[in-house]
Amino acid sequence: MILMEDIVREGHPALRTRAEEVVFPLTEEDRKLAHDLLEYLVNSQDPEMAEKYSLRGGIGLAANQVNKLKRMFALHVEDAKGEQLSFVAINPKIVSHSVEQTYITSGEGCLSVDRAVPGYVPRHARVTVKFMTVDGEEKKLRLSGLPAIAFQHELDHLNGVMFYDRINEKDPFSDIPNSSPFE
Numbered sequence: 284m285i286l287m288e289d290i291v292r293e294g295h296p297a298l299r300t301r302a303e304e305v306v307f308p309l310t311e312e313d314r315k316l317a318h319d320l321l322e323y324l325v326n327s328q329d330p331e332m333a334e335k336y337s338l339r340g341g342i343g344l345a346a347n348q349v350n351k352l353k354r355m356f357a358l359h360v361e362d363a364k365g366e367q368l369s370f371v372a373i374n375p376k377i378v379s380h381s382v383e384q385t386y387i388t389s390g391e392g393c394l395s396v397d398r399a400v401p402g403y404v405p406r407h408a409r410v411t412v413k414f415m416t417v418d419g420e421e422k423k424l425r426l427s428g429l430p431a432i433a434f435q436h437e438l439d440h441l442n443g444v445m446f447y448d449r450i451n452e453k454d455p456f457s458d459i460p461n462s463s464p465f466e
């Protein structure tokens with residue numbers, strides 16, 4: 284199982300490296316990585332497991348964060364309707380997105396960043412995404428709200444982008460044009 288010690292922190296080159304496309308059929312190692320990424324999120328959201336293994340809660344985790352430069356990440360997050368989204372996205376892509384933007388009003392954090400970085404992180408409010416599942420099926424989803432934000436945060440990791448790269452340096456809380464906040 285993945286522990287906090289397996290999660291690389293700011294300064295580690297993996298966080299600034301573009302991950303490589305995953306080749307199908309998946310190797311046993313790829314399958315284990317996919318499983319372990321999702322397992323971390325489930326464990327981190329279970330109070331007993333989180334406490335027992337000192338896990339920081341997460342709703343997303345990208346392979347770069349465990350020093351695996353493969354284009355895959357896991358999401359385990361509730362949507363606005365209380366539906367549990369739980370999947371591993373392999374070779375994910377945003378195929379289209381809204382003009383409208385959004386941002387978490389309390390800002391974003393990152394399991395690879397051991398400090399608070401204040402400011403709004405502009406994200407597309409709605410995204411249409413495509414990715415391969417571990418079973419080799421292509422999925423196409425339309426996401427909004429927290430799932431949309433999380434998908435973009437994770438896809439950024441696969442491209443070596445950190446959330447704070449997107450914060451307005453001059454005024455971190457400056458108005459985001461054409462946006463609606465995510466409280």
Ligand SMILES: O=CN(O)C[C@@H](CC1CCCC1)C(=O)N1NCCC[C@H]1C(=O)Nc1ccccn1
Nearest residue numbers: 340341342343344391392393394395432433436
């Ligand atoms: O790359 C992946 N990561 O770095 C883990 C991040 C991913 C999320 C950050 C913003 C969107 C995706 C993560 O989950 N966190 N970041 C550190 C603080 C805790 C946690 C978090 O934001 N939790 C949360 C947020 C809203 C509602 C409920 N829970």
Ligand code: NI
Nearest residue numbers: 392393394395
């Ligand atoms: Ni992160």
